[in-house]
Amino acid sequence: MSKLIVTPESTPGADGRVLAVTPASAGWKYVGFEVFRLLPGQTLSRSTGDNEACLVLLSGRADVRTNREIWVGIGQRMSVFEKIPPYSVYVPADDTYEVTALTELELAVCLAPGTTRLPARLIEPDAVGVELRGSGSTERLIHNILPESEAADSLLVVEVFTPAGHWSSYPPHKHDRDALPDESLLEETYYYHVQPEQGFAVQRVYTDDLTLNETLAVRDGETVLVPKGYHPVSAPPGYEVYYLNVMAGPVRTWKFHNDPAHAWLMPPRK
Numbered sequence: 697m698s699k700l701i702v703t704p705e706s707t708p709g710a711d712g713r714v715l716a717v718t719p720a721s722a723g724w725k726y727v728g729f730e731v732f733r734l735l736p737g738q739t740l741s742r743s744t745g746d747n748e749a750c751l752v753l754l755s756g757r758a759d760v761r762t763n764r765e766i767w768v769g770i771g772q773r774m775s776v777f778e779k780i781p782p783y784s785v786y787v788p789a790d791d792t793y794e795v796t797a798l799t800e801l802e803l804a805v806c807l808a809p810g811t812t813r814l815p816a817r818l819i820e821p822d823a824v825g826v827e828l829r830g831s832g833s834t835e836r837l838i839h840n841i842l843p844e845s846e847a848a849d850s851l852l853v854v855e856v857f858t859p860a861g862h863w864s865s866y867p868p869h870k871h872d873r874d875a876l877p878d879e880s881l882l883e884e885t886y887y888y889h890v891q892p893e894q895g896f897a898v899q900r901v902y903t904d905d906l907t908l909n910e911t912l913a914v915r916d917g918e919t920v921l922v923p924k925g926y927h928p929v930s931a932p933p934g935y936e937v938y939y940l941n942v943m944a945g946p947v948r949t950w951k952f953h954n955d956p957a958h959a960w961l962m963p964p965r966k
């Protein structure tokens with residue numbers, strides 16, 4: 697198994713956690729990522745410490761409380777494949793959160809260093825930027841949950857639906873050099889769901905010199921680490937692919953560089 701794939705636990709821990717990526721486990725500096733599966737009535741309580749957090753209700757409904765705020769009965773979709781934007785909660789560093797599941801809940805906790813103390817806030821579905829990107833067999837649906845136009849210290853969070861037989865994160869691009877204004881350095885995680893769930897996605901992660909050159913078959917519930925390099929994704933015919941991306945780095949901006957070999961595939965800018 698590739699070191700870039702993180703597999704979930706088959707049984708959740710006592711706190712409901714099925715998957716965890718930390719900077720230490722990934723061998724990088726900024727991005728942390730966890731997935732919890734909570735049963736109705738189960739509560740997850742955490743302090744954010746030095747990190748800011750974006751809690752994404754992937755599926756199910758919950759009450760969410762922070763030090764100063766409470767949101768009751770949030771969440772709408774019961775499967776990511778309903779393809780409606782999710783409810784999310786931004787929690788700054790030095791705060792706490794308590795999530796009580798009202799239904800079965802799949803919760804993603806996206807983490808990165810918090811430097812200021814922005815107020816905690818609810819990100820409602822209406823505030824999520826919905827975008828159709830690409831055309832033909834590269835058309836995919838994007839939900840910009842926490843883009844750089846919205847306040848946060850480090851985190852960028854986006855979810856992508858790739859129809860069966862389509863490609864996304866395509867043409868291949870990378871963001872692994874702190875060389876603004878041309879390119880930003882962002883670590884990235886990809887958390888996958890596949891429908892039907894026996895399917896798989898294919899993701900290639902490679903650098904120009906091919907010292908990193910992996911082609912991964914990724915299953916439902918797995919996470920791919922993208923520490924550097926280009927990282928295109930393909931959804932096989934018959935299998936719809938969902939992923940949630942978390943990105944963070946020294947500067948909170950997404951400036952990517954296309955693989956020059958394939959940049960000709962980029963649609964001309966209008």
Ligand SMILES: O=C(O)C[C@@H](O)[C@H](O)C(=O)CO
Nearest residue numbers: 829836854856864865866941
């Ligand atoms: O365009 C897409 O299909 C999604 C990607 O941009 C993805 O969010 C990513 O690779 C970000 O670097």
